[in-house]
Amino acid sequence: MDNLEKNSKFKKFSQYKSQIALLIMTVSVFGLFMITSPEVFFKGRIYQAFLSTVPIMGLMALGLTFVLAMGEIDLSFPSTMALSGFIFTSTFQATGSVILALIYSLLSGVIVGFINGTLVTSIGIPSIVATLGMQFLIRGFSNIISNGLAKTVALDKTISYKIFAEKLGVIPVQSIWFIGITIFFYFLLFRHRFGEHVLFIGDNREAARMMGVNVNRVKIMVFILMGIMASFAGILSCYRMRTWWPTMGEGYIMMVMAAAFVGGTSMFGGEASIEGTFIGSFVIGSLEAGIVAAGLSGFWTQFVCGVLILASVTIHTLVKRRK
Amino acid sequence: MDKLVEMKNIHKSFDGVVALKGIDFEVGFNEVVGLLGDNGAGKSTLIKIISGVHSFDEGEMYIKGVKINPKKYSVKMAHNLGVETVYQEKALADKQTLWRNIFIGRQITNKLGFLNIKKEKEETDKIMHVLMGFRGIGVNADSAIKTLSGGEREGVAISRAMYFEADLVILDEPTMALSLQEVKKVLKFIQNIKDKGKSCIYISHNIANIHPVSDRFVAIDRGKIVGTYNRKDISLQELSEELIKYTKSSIQIN
Numbered sequence: 001m002d003n004l005e006k007n008s009k010f011k012k013f014s015q016y017k018s019q020i021a022l023l024i025m026t027v028s029v030f031g032l033f034m035i036t037s038p039e040v041f042f043k044g045r046i047y048q049a050f051l052s053t054v055p056i057m058g059l060m061a062l063g064l065t066f067v068l069a070m071g072e073i074d075l076s077f078p079s080t081m082a083l084s085g086f087i088f089t090s091t092f093q094a095t096g097s098v099i100l101a102l103i104y105s106l107l108s109g110v111i112v113g114f115i116n117g118t119l120v121t122s123i124g125i126p127s128i129v130a131t132l133g134m135q136f137l138i139r140g141f142s143n144i145i146s147n148g149l150a151k152t153v154a155l156d157k158t159i160s161y162k163i164f165a166e167k168l169g170v171i172p173v174q175s176i177w178f179i180g181i182t183i184f185f186y187f188l189l190f191r192h193r194f195g196e197h198v199l200f201i202g203d204n205r206e207a208a209r210m211m212g213v214n215v216n217r218v219k220i221m222v223f224i225l226m227g228i229m230a231s232f233a234g235i236l237s238c239y240r241m242r243t244w245w246p247t248m249g250e251g252y253i254m255m256v257m258a259a260a261f262v263g264g265t266s267m268f269g270g271e272a273s274i275e276g277t278f279i280g281s282f283v284i285g286s287l288e289a290g291i292v293a294a295g296l297s298g299f300w301t302q303f304v305c306g307v308l309i310l311a312s313v314t315i316h317t318l319v320k321r322r323k
Numbered sequence: 324m325d326k327l328v329e330m331k332n333i334h335k336s337f338d339g340v341v342a343l344k345g346i347d348f349e350v351g352f353n354e355v356v357g358l359l360g361d362n363g364a365g366k367s368t369l370i371k372i373i374s375g376v377h378s379f380d381e382g383e384m385y386i387k388g389v390k391i392n393p394k395k396y397s398v399k400m401a402h403n404l405g406v407e408t409v410y411q412e413k414a415l416a417d418k419q420t421l422w423r424n425i426f427i428g429r430q431i432t433n434k435l436g437f438l439n440i441k442k443e444k445e446e447t448d449k450i451m452h453v454l455m456g457f458r459g460i461g462v463n464a465d466s467a468i469k470t471l472s473g474g475e476r477e478g479v480a481i482s483r484a485m486y487f488e489a490d491l492v493i494l495d496e497p498t499m500a501l502s503l504q505e506v507k508k509v510l511k512f513i514q515n516i517k518d519k520g521k522s523c524i525y526i527s528h529n530i531a532n533i534h535p536v537s538d539r540f541v542a543i544d545r546g547k548i549v550g551t552y553n554r555k556d557i558s559l560q561e562l563s564e565e566l567i568k569y570t571k572s573s574i575q576i577n
């Protein structure tokens with residue numbers, strides 16, 4: 001009994017070891033920034049900026065965490081973000097209705113996710129190939145329907161602007177959405193039947209099937225979830241900039257994947273860390289701004305980013321192996 | 324309705340590989356059927372059709388008199404019809420905990436689908452102590468499957484089937500990694516199924532184990548039923564001689 005308890009306590013500790021390592025890394029990155037440019041990093045403004053930009057990539061990283069937990073990948077989300085952003089702004093311009101714009105925009109994310117999921121399940125195309133194709137197709141499609149022209153919209157004149165772009169006190173609302181959805185996703189993945197099915201599919205698809213999990217349906221639903229998160233990120237981007245632009249989302253693909261990997265989610269499926277993705281998003285998302293503000297050239301961003309990814313993934317892997 | 328399972332002229336192939344070529348097979352109420360045959364004969368394919376994992380291409384199947392539509396039939400429906408299976412592959416997810424593996428597909432949840440983890444863990448503890456009689460040090464409801472030994476894994480798969488009490492229990496080579504003492508427990512479990520008036524399909528290469536607990540033996544060879552024997556009419560020695568005709572290597576007499 002004594003032995004048993006010790007054993008489970010040890011397991012609990014090692015379970016959090018990767019998260020602790022990640023936190024130490026985060027703190028040291030910001031500590032470094034504080035030493036090199038105290039005038040920027042001891043003021044609130046830069047953190048406010050992070051809190052409004054990081055959630056946009058973070059929401060997609062949360063969606064991707066589900067996809068990775070299932071042992072699949074999605075490369076189409078940056079274009080989905082652009083397509084949904086375009087549908088949002090053009091519906092709003094045409095009808096003046098925010099509600100209608102939100103519905104159509106999120107619906108486009110659902111449709112993209114459904115197509116991705118169907119290509120992967122019914123046809124059996126590997127997800128990396130199917131979503132790569134979709135990535136080009138959707139980007140091309142939104143350029144065709146938008147003529148490749150940016151759109152400026154007066155979203156700041158609507159009440160919804162308060163919900164999607166302003167601040168609650170000193171806290172940007174984007175980060176409140178991000179925290180809320182992170183908590184919801186945590187419970188969805190680890191405390192809900194749906195999340196358990198996702199983990200089992202990523203771990204052992206045949207076992208999941210033999211125990212009565214409808215593998216194809218769950219997979220399609222996860223791709224839809226990813227699509228919805230990309231749409232929502234597109235909507236928040238449009239609100240933030242009050243503009244839609246045709247290259248929206250480009251550059252996110254590597255950052256979003258990096259956020260999930262730094263957070264401790266692996267590509268093997270069957271395990272994931274929602275809280276890790278949350279922290280990883282802030283680490284990766286604030287790096288560029290931090291390095292530039294620290295007076296270093298942008299070249300350093302990629303270098304430091306690479307160091308962080310390799311260091312954190314090495315730690316996660318070692319901790320898991322020891323378990 | 325006088326049979327629990329009735330299969331008529333069942334055909335099944337996988338991408339051109341024909342696994343079953345017109346199977347007529349039945350399991351009566353309160354009957355234990357030993358299913359015998361060489362490697363690759365089609366035993367697992369047959370039971371996976373009954374348990375809803377595979378559909379069939381041709382033929383008819385009835386469970387408790389219900390006609391099964393192969394396009395609609397599923398593992399879930401099989402569970403609801405009271406069919407419980409221990410698969411040869413064990414169907415366990417390595418990185419997940421024991422309690423999640425017990426309840427996967429049949430979780431205890433609230434109305435919104437959120438898991439009652441406390442209850443699932445309590446039940447798992449009970450299953451481990453009462454059904455499995457686990458003595459392994461450091462194994463508990465929170466242990467990941469990958470930390471268990473081969474025999475412990477089989478124990479988990481069998482206990483899972485015991486826990487969800489069924490009208491038909493299918494055991495596909497459940498004793499491969501078990502010690503003699505554990506094999507005895509499995510045989511007792513089968514006897515129990517019989518005593519409770521339920522039915523069982525038992526697949527094993529060890530006919531010495533299968534002989535005393537079965538009511539009837541069905542031999543299958545290259546996708547076809549090649550023999551049916553009542554235990555009353557055939558001794559262990561006769562049965563093994565009969566089977567040597569179809570199976571060369573895989574039968575163990577003791």
Ligand SMILES: Nc1ncnc2c1ncn2[C@@H]1O[C@H](COP(=O)(O)OP(=O)(O)OP(=O)(O)O)[C@@H](O)[C@H]1O
Nearest residue numbers: 337340342360361362363364365366367368369411
């Ligand atoms: N999922 C599958 N895909 C393709 N072929 C399969 C599949 N499952 C079984 N088969 C083929 O069907 C035939 C019968 O296999 P099955 O697993 O039913 O045999 P078995 O009697 O259970 O053998 P064993 O004693 O080795 O478990 C084999 O030739 C096998 O290769």
Ligand SMILES: [Mg+2]
Nearest residue numbers: 366367368411
């Ligand atoms: Mg088999």
